[in-house]
Amino acid sequence: MGRVIVLGSINVDLETKLDSYPNPGEKVVGESLQRYAGGKGANQAVAARARGVDVEMVGAVGDDDAGRASLNRLFAKGIKLRVERIPRVPTGHALVFSDGRTNAIVVLPGANAKVETGALRPIRGFGEGDLLLTQLETPVEAVVDAVRYAQRYGARVVINLAPFAELPADVIKAADPLVIPAPDLAAFEALGVKPKSLVVLRGREGLDWDGEHIPGPVVPDHEVVDTVGATDALIGTLAAELVKGADRHAAAYAGLSAAADSVRHHGAQPDPRL
Secondary structure, eight states: OOEEEEEOOOEEEEEEEOSSOOOTTOOOOOSOOEEEEEOHHHHHHHHHHTTTOEEEEEEEEESSHHHHHHHHHHHHTTOEEEEEEETTSOOEEEEEEEOSSOEEEEEEOGGGGGOOTTTTTTOTTOSTTOEEEEOSSSOHHHHHHHHHHHHHTTOEEEEEOOSOOOOOHHHHHHOSSEEEEGGGHHHHHTTOOOOSSEEEEOGGGOEEETTEEEOOOOOOGGGOOOOTTHHHHHHHHHHHHHHTTOOHHHHHHHHHHHHHHHTTSSSSSSSOBO
8 A cells, every 4th residue: 555645734723713803903802822733734644644544744844842843743643754844934834713603814834935846855665556645835836846756656646726826737637636625616727727637625515526526424513613624634534545545436435524523623633732
C-alpha cells in the first residue's frame, strides 16, 4: 500500500465565538479564545493518518512555540515530517470567528508562504502507489512543481483547489480528482480545462463526482458544534481510502462520514487544542 504525501499548510487556529459579526467600525465582545491545530494541509494529513495509511507532511513552520507545538502534535500522530523551520518568520495562523451558524476566517500565511519548489525531492521511493494531496495555502509555484514531479514518477494526484486560483492546464489535467466547493464551480469551468475527475463539494447535501451525486450522513442542526475543518476531514479521508484501493463511491462515503463526525467537535481536528 502506498503513502499519502501531503504538501500543504500548517497553521495554528485562534478561534473565538461571537453573538454576531461586527459591522465596519463596530466593536463586539468574544466569548472565548481557543488555540487549535489547523491548516488545510495538516488537517488533511491528520484525517488521512486516522484511516491507518502512512502519511508524510511536507511544509514549513516558524521557529517559534506555535511551530514546535504543531510539529510535536503531528509527530505524535505518527505522521512523518518533512517540514522546514523558517527562522524569523512566524508559523501560519488563522483567525476564526464563529457565531454558531457560520464561520469567518482570516488566514495569515507566515511560514507557509516560504514553502519552496523542489519540496518533494527528499522523499525516497516516491512514485507508483503513492498519492500526492495538495491545496493552495502554500505558494502556487510549489504546488505546480510538486504536481509535475508526482506525474513524472507515476503518483496519483489529488488537488483541493482552495482557496481558488488558476493553475496551469497540465496541472489541472493531472488531478484525479480535483476537489472544489460548489460556489467556485463556475469560476473553475470558465478556465475551460478538465481534470481526470472532478469532485464538487455541496455541504450537507454531499458531493458530485463527475456529475454523479453521492450523498452522505446528514447531521441534525442541534448536533453541529463547529464546521471548521469538515471539508479537510472529508478530503484527507477520501485520499487515504483511494490509496487503500477503495473505489470512488466507498472513498466518497468514507469522506462524507468523516466530515459529519468532524462537525460534532470543536476545531478542525479531533482533540485539536494546542
